[in-house]
Amino acid sequence: MSVPVDLREQLAALGGPFQPETIATMNDYKVQVVRVQGEFVWHKHAATDDFFLVLDGHLTIQLRDGDVELGPGQLYVVPAGVEHCPRSDGADVLLIEPIGTVNTGDPD
Amino acid sequence: MSVPVDLREQLAALGGPFQPETIATMNDYKVQVVRVQGEFVWHKHAATDDFFLVLDGHLTIQLRDGDVELGPGQLYVVPAGVEHCPRSDGADVLLIEPIGTVNTGDPD
Numbered sequence: 001m002s003v004p005v006d007l008r009e010q011l012a013a014l015g016g017p018f019q020p021e022t023i024a025t026m027n028d029y030k031v032q033v034v035r036v037q038g039e040f041v042w043h044k045h046a047a048t049d050d051f052f053l054v055l056d057g058h059l060t061i062q063l064r065d066g067d068v069e070l071g072p073g074q075l076y077v078v079p080a081g082v083e084h085c086p087r088s089d090g091a092d093v094l095l096i097e098p099i100g101t102v103n104t105g106d107p108d
Numbered sequence: 109m110s111v112p113v114d115l116r117e118q119l120a121a122l123g124g125p126f127q128p129e130t131i132a133t134m135n136d137y138k139v140q141v142v143r144v145q146g147e148f149v150w151h152k153h154a155a156t157d158d159f160f161l162v163l164d165g166h167l168t169i170q171l172r173d174g175d176v177e178l179g180p181g182q183l184y185v186v187p188a189g190v191e192h193c194p195r196s197d198g199a200d201v202l203l204i205e206p207i208g209t210v211n212t213g214d215p216d
Contacts, residue, residue: 003176004177005182073163074114
């Protein structure tokens with residue numbers, strides 16, 4: 001019998017902030033959970049949008065033209081090519097990106 | 109300033125069971141919310157996996173070789189080509205599929 005993936009269990013097993021774990025794949029995409037705590041780095045993905053869904057806590061996605069503020073149950077898709085920098089006092093986030101996407105973005 | 113998509117708001121705006129609404133897109137994928145109440149139809153998608161995340165309630169994804177039981181915060185990806193039939197007494201679900209995917213599956 002097939003069993004589902006439990007987000008709480010996966011979050012509890014995370015190693016620490018900014019260490020995403022892939023919990024499922026869908027076609028050529030990876031579904032990840034990550035703990036955001038503090039500020040990540042400014043980056044962009046030239047070839048792909050970037051999906052964020054906040055599961056717990058509050059996440060700020062800093063964009064060059066303003067911040068996007070997300071609470072639990074809120075999602076935002078950063079368009080391809082748009083520079084962004086996630087920041088939080090502590091948030092659990094579901095990410096979806098193509099397999100092979102580097103979380104710090106494309107090399108310059 | 110950019111604003112996030114709020115799942116609660118989107119669910120509250122749904123017309124009724126089995127009427128998914130697209131609330132965001134990511135690359136060539138659609139992100140949808142849907143209310144499952146009762147039994148859908150057996151179907152499959154030859155060319156794509158099918159992503160289900162339960163937001164509220166309890167969802168059974170019937171497969172030919174057994175059921176997958178999902179509660180809130182649990183997800184399951186039905187592999188391409190696998191026949192499935194969702195059933196619930198009432199569940200709010202986040203779906204992700206390629207744009208253009210027909211929710212009743214591929215025509216025979």
